[in-house]
Amino acid sequence: MSTRNKLLKKLKNISVPSVSKPDIPTFEQSLPITAVREQFVQQLKAVGANVQLITTTQEQVQWIEALVGQSSYIDTLASDHSFLPLSEVENYQWVILQGHIGVAENGAIWVDDNSLPTRALTAICEKMIIVLPQSLIVQNMHLAYEMVCKKQYGYGVFIAGPSKTADIEQTLVKGAHGACELTVIIDISQ
Amino acid sequence: MSNSINHARNAAQFNQDPQKVTWHDKALWHVREKRDSSAQQIQEWETLRTLASQIKAHTLSQLGDYLELFEKQALQNGIRVHWAADAQEHNQIVYRLLQKHQVSKVVKSKSMLTEECQLNTFLYQKGIQVTDTDLGERIVQLAKEPPSHIVLPAIHKTREEVGELFHRTMQTEAGNSDPTYLTKAARKDLREKFLNADAAITGVNFAVAETGEFVVCTNEGNVDLGANLPNLHIACMGIEKVIPEQKDLGVFLRLLARSATGQPITTFSSHFKKPSKGREIHLILVDNGRSEQLNREDFRSSLQCIRCGACMNTCPIYRRSGGHSYEATIPGPIGAILSPGKDLKKYSQLPFASTLCGACSAVCPVKIDIDTQLYKWRQIIGKDKSLFTKKTLMMKIGGKMLGDYSLYHFTAQLGKRALRLLPSWLINNHFNAWGKSREIPEVPVQTFSTWFKNQQHHEHKK
Amino acid sequence: MPHIGLFIPCYIEQFYPQVGVATYELLKTLGYQISFPLHQTCCGQPLANSGYACESKKSVTQLLSRFEAYDYVVGPSASCVYHIRQHTASLLKDHKPLKNTAQKFLDLTEFIFSQNRQNDIQGFFDGRIALHKSCHGLRRLKLGKCSELMGKEENQQAVLLQQIEGIEIVTPQRADECCGFGGTFAVTQEVLSTRMGMDRLQDYLNAGAEILTSGDMSCLMHLDGLIKRNHLPLKTMHLAEILYQAVQQKQSSVKSSAYVQ
Numbered sequence: 001m002s003t004r005n006k007l008l009k010k011l012k013n014i015s016v017p018s019v020s021k022p023d024i025p026t027f028e029q030s031l032p033i034t035a036v037r038e039q040f041v042q043q044l045k046a047v048g049a050n051v052q053l054i055t056t057t058q059e060q061v062q063w064i065e066a067l068v069g070q071s072s073y074i075d076t077l078a079s080d081h082s083f084l085p086l087s088e089v090e091n092y093q094w095v096i097l098q099g100h101i102g103v104a105e106n107g108a109i110w111v112d113d114n115s116l117p118t119r120a121l122t123a124i125c126e127k128m129i130i131v132l133p134q135s136l137i138v139q140n141m142h143l144a145y146e147m148v149c150k151k152q153y154g155y156g157v158f159i160a161g162p163s164k165t166a167d168i169e170q171t172l173v174k175g176a177h178g179a180c181e182l183t184v185i186i187d188i189s190q
Numbered sequence: 191m192s193n194s195i196n197h198a199r200n201a202a203q204f205n206q207d208p209q210k211v212t213w214h215d216k217a218l219w220h221v222r223e224k225r226d227s228s229a230q231q232i233q234e235w236e237t238l239r240t241l242a243s244q245i246k247a248h249t250l251s252q253l254g255d256y257l258e259l260f261e262k263q264a265l266q267n268g269i270r271v272h273w274a275a276d277a278q279e280h281n282q283i284v285y286r287l288l289q290k291h292q293v294s295k296v297v298k299s300k301s302m303l304t305e306e307c308q309l310n311t312f313l314y315q316k317g318i319q320v321t322d323t324d325l326g327e328r329i330v331q332l333a334k335e336p337p338s339h340i341v342l343p344a345i346h347k348t349r350e351e352v353g354e355l356f357h358r359t360m361q362t363e364a365g366n367s368d369p370t371y372l373t374k375a376a377r378k379d380l381r382e383k384f385l386n387a388d389a390a391i392t393g394v395n396f397a398v399a400e401t402g403e404f405v406v407c408t409n410e411g412n413v414d415l416g417a418n419l420p421n422l423h424i425a426c427m428g429i430e431k432v433i434p435e436q437k438d439l440g441v442f443l444r445l446l447a448r449s450a451t452g453q454p455i456t457t458f459s460s461h462f463k464k465p466s467k468g469r470e471i472h473l474i475l476v477d478n479g480r481s482e483q484l485n486r487e488d489f490r491s492s493l494q495c496i497r498c499g500a501c502m503n504t505c506p507i508y509r510r511s512g513g514h515s516y517e518a519t520i521p522g523p524i525g526a527i528l529s530p531g532k533d534l535k536k537y538s539q540l541p542f543a544s545t546l547c548g549a550c551s552a553v554c555p556v557k558i559d560i561d562t563q564l565y566k567w568r569q570i571i572g573k574d575k576s577l578f579t580k581k582t583l584m585m586k587i588g589g590k591m592l593g594d595y596s597l598y599h600f601t602a603q604l605g606k607r608a609l610r611l612l613p614s615w616l617i618n619n620h621f622n623a624w625g626k627s628r629e630i631p632e633v634p635v636q637t638f639s640t641w642f643k644n645q646q647h648h649e650h651k652k
Numbered sequence: 653m654p655h656i657g658l659f660i661p662c663y664i665e666q667f668y669p670q671v672g673v674a675t676y677e678l679l680k681t682l683g684y685q686i687s688f689p690l691h692q693t694c695c696g697q698p699l700a701n702s703g704y705a706c707e708s709k710k711s712v713t714q715l716l717s718r719f720e721a722y723d724y725v726v727g728p729s730a731s732c733v734y735h736i737r738q739h740t741a742s743l744l745k746d747h748k749p750l751k752n753t754a755q756k757f758l759d760l761t762e763f764i765f766s767q768n769r770q771n772d773i774q775g776f777f778d779g780r781i782a783l784h785k786s787c788h789g790l791r792r793l794k795l796g797k798c799s800e801l802m803g804k805e806e807n808q809q810a811v812l813l814q815q816i817e818g819i820e821i822v823t824p825q826r827a828d829e830c831c832g833f834g835g836t837f838a839v840t841q842e843v844l845s846t847r848m849g850m851d852r853l854q855d856y857l858n859a860g861a862e863i864l865t866s867g868d869m870s871c872l873m874h875l876d877g878l879i880k881r882n883h884l885p886l887k888t889m890h891l892a893e894i895l896y897q898a899v900q901q902k903q904s905s906v907k908s909s910a911y912v913q
Contacts, residue, residue: 004261004273007429007477011254014485021248022241024437027234043454086419090385105232105444106454112461119418119466123411123458141455142440149436154267154464155418158443160455163411167326167342169349170217171369176325177377177384178411178458202843211847219826226799235802504800506830506848507841543841545834545848546701547787552800565701565739572703623839627846628877631667638665638672642688 026142033134036104037186040137043107047161048174050183060185064129067183068094076115077131086118095125099132099184101147103158105140109184110148112156119155123163123178130159130182133190194536197543200515201507215509217345222503224452225553232444241441243557246494249433250484256399256432257475263402264473267464272474277307280426280476284309284391285316287424287472293318293388297380297416299408300324301393302340302497303426303476306519309391320391321383323412325376332359338513340520341450341499346512380412390416394427394473395496396442400435403463404473407446407456414460423471425462429480430493442496445555449498483531488566492527494556501550501560507543516540523550527563530571538577541567656686657719659727659757661869662694668869674896675728675760681899682769689718696743697735701835709743716740716750723756728892730759730789730867738792760892761795761808761867770811775898778818782861783810783891784852784875785828786868795867799827809867809891816898824855833874849878857886867891 001009041051054060064075073094101110109130113119138144148156163178174180205211229235249256261271274280280303288296296313298304298320310331313320322331326343330336333355337343344352353367362375392413397404404425406413417423433442447453465471484490502508502522513521518529518537526544529537541564550560571577624630636644656679660672679686693715696708716736719725727733736757744750764770785807789795796807813819832838832848839845853875856864864886866872872888879886 002273003275003279007273007275007481008254008258010481011257011484014481016251016253016484016490019244019247019251021434022244024241024441047454047457087385090381103455108455108459113466120415123414123418140440141444142437145437145440148461153461154466156461156463157414158455158459160453160457160459162457163409164457165325165373165410166451167324167329167344168352168369168372169347170220170342170345171349173370173373175377176373176410176412177323177380177415198841198843201841205843205847208847215851229802232802506832507844510844510847510851542703542837545787545830545832545837545845547830547834548791549787549798549800549828549830552791552798568701568703569705570703573706623842624877626842627881628849628874629880630877631873634667634669636669638660638669639688639690641669641673642676643690 024142026140026146028139028143031139033137036139037134037137037188040102040104040107041186043104044161044184047107048164048182049107049161050181052183052185053188054185055187055189060131060187063185064096067129071127074117074121074125076117076121086120089118089120089124092125094127094129095121095179096129096131097121099130100136100151101144102132102137102186103141103144104137106160108144108158108160110144110156110158112151112153114151114153116155122157122159125179126175127181128162128179128183129185131185131187134186134188135190137186194538195517195540197511197515197539200517201511201543204512204515205510211510213348214346214512218503218509221342221451222500222553225449225500225503226452228448228452228454232448238441238445239555239557242445242496242555243494245433245438245441246556247491250430250490250493253429253432253484256434257429260397260399260402260432261475263399265402267402268471269402269462269465270470270472272472274474274476274478276478277476280307280474280478281309281312283474284424284426285313287422288313288318288389291389291422293422295319295321295383295387296389296391297321297323297383297387297412297420298327298391299393299406299413299416300327300343301391301426302519303393303428304391305337306478307426307476309426321380321387323380323384323416324408324410325373328376328380329355332356336514336519338521339499339502340497346514384415384419387416387420389420389422389424391424391426392417394425394431395446396439397427397432397473398434398436398439399432401463403436403461405439406460406462407443407458408460409453409457411458414458417460417462418466421469423462423465423469425471425473427473427475429475429477430495446496446498449500449553449555479532483528486531489527489531489563491558492524492531492563494558495524495528496556498555500553500555504549504553505544506547506549507545511543516543523560523564524558527560527567530567534571534574535577538571538574541571653684654723655721656684657722657725658686658688659719659725659732660688660692661727661729661732662692663873664728664869665692667873668890671728671869671890671892674890674892675726678760678773678892678896678899679726682764682772687722692718695732695736696740697732698835700735700739705739705743712736712740712743713747713750716744716753719756720749720753724763725753725757726760726763727757728760728867728890729869730761730786730793730795731870733757733759733762734788734792759789759793759795759867761789761812762793764812765808770808771815773812773895773899774815775895775900775902776817777894777898777901780820780822780860780862781813781894782822782824782856782859782864783807783813784831784856784864784866784871785809786866786871787828787830789867790828812891812895813865816895819898822856822859822861824852824859826855829855831871831875833871835870838874845874846878849875850882853878853884853886857884861886863894864888865891865894
């Protein structure tokens, strides 16, 4: 018998009293979207991200230009980069990504491979910009998963701030492996 | 049979450097404090703990079913699923996959399971280059040490020690122990490894039966970099890591990082559902003693553990004895209830490395009654004839003595006199241990019983 | 009024009779009928925590059989009471009456609150006091909220102390860390036990404590041993001693003011 079948048989023979699965509330509070956004911004700052609020596409472009300057960048919002060979991705300093969900309680933003030419873009560039419309900000993780479950993806990740470590004497250092810097641009007109 | 580890001796050794103990204790207590202030911000914190505990208990009550469902969904997603009965089979599966893909260089992210299986040692022997990419793991790998904590692997090392280690192994500047400098140096060194790796090995925090996806949580992004660059991704998980539904992640991700480090969530919570085009994801489901633990009614709930490490940060013993004193893959309170299930003789001292203060159970995000299980392991060890020691004999005599009032009373009186007059007689070595750093209580003029009898006598007279 | 059986743990009987006296007198001032059955044996906790619960059956049986007649059994030790309620049932499988007796055991603070008599202990006591929350009292008998749990701060022993005039309660940095006694742990892990105890004491001293009190004399026995060996400026007193002295002080001041009039 295979290890699989042996193990499954063994598990079936262990009698564990049945325990029912609890219902999970969403713990949603009645709050105006501005309050939810405010908490999101606070949490983003707490997890080490920079935040920029904008109201027009033009403003968005201006901010991105200002941030990126003369550096090389991959703008996943702008065009199709599926031709980009992996070996080259590493040479770009900036990456601009589309966020699909923002979570107010912890500053996490959902990014998935629907808008990623290559998956490693979530951790390979030195600096990262994520663009997110205000309407996609939810209060907490329970509400976030209500949105995730409707998505089709092969790879998805909640990113909360720049990559970090505190493995040397508990001293926080930004930029362990992924982005050393993260700016979140929130479009509050949407 | 393996030799028993001696936690008391290891702890005493750790305490030979009192300043280091102070430093270690403070570093971990600080993490505990961060956890407290983070949890305080969540009104429904205690409700979340209850939910998490119930979800895990429910899953364990139908573990086989959920594993089958997970396998089915994962296969549909294009993830290849393997099953391993023990560490050896797990390591063989990994090796076969690496051979098939002609892999010589592997990047690894943190996985307590591969520590448990001693995968690194196994792969070194096969001539495969394995690089741990989590900074803490990398530090202990370079130092040729096991991790001393499941979330903070190098918490036992000072920045100076890391600076010296990096100088020796990565040629950083001598005497520079600035954490930012050292982290950047490691980033540069590891970036090279990431780009040249043929395969990635990661752990798994949660595997969702409903969707066939698995979630890995990191702060550094080493999983997202490691697993998404090479063509082969091998994820290794214990069978207890499966959870029923995706929405359950909402509960666990709210608890995990807050309990672990006080962060509201880890920087990266990465969901792997399907391999990208032209690549392979393999997932290995490992038993390695978990089904036995499931079969032990009293210790079953130890499998609910989500490896946050909060019980270690909170444990007054762990903080003052260091993770290495446990000589187990998982140290601290949770390790002390998991390890005896793997090797009772070897780890028979670990359930005694506790005052049963219960802080571990109160801090645990999935409400494992750790201190109760420590107590229960002690009873099993006490009854185990193969572990019969001088202590067993003493305790048997003690039981006889305490059970017979007149004998107990007589011995107690004698003992009290002995404390004053004949410290070496009757008083065994353990009493000497008491007196080493503490005064023995002064003997009062009368016992409470004597007082009470006299007092009753007076009242009657009145 | 319920009839109380007074449970005096073996080490209090032998080393700290004054704690037994204070408990007895305090309960008496509250108006309870109290009996003290003689020939009480050890609850077996030292054996059980060492893994030999089965060896303590005789001692436990002996102890419980002394208390079958009472409505409540009250003792000045959260740890022993917890052990009796929680861990002796498995030893007494065949003896239902004794199992019931075990469930009648209450720690002094627990009893006062269960009878809703907490407001009836008023008095005066002069001192800067730190409350050492013993682990079994706090996390097992739930005499308060431990720092690991989220929610409203509450502690029954602190409530009792706060009602006494003249007491200033000082707060250590670590609200409820274990002192390192742990029964046989104190000797099998002497080094860690000592270190933990010294750390607690330093915390209490830094907070400005003059007197250290607790509902468990066993923690205090360990801490007092360290205090005396290291000549630290701290005194230990069981909670019952403080409450009883406070009540006495008030009674005597009432008496003396009556005299003046």
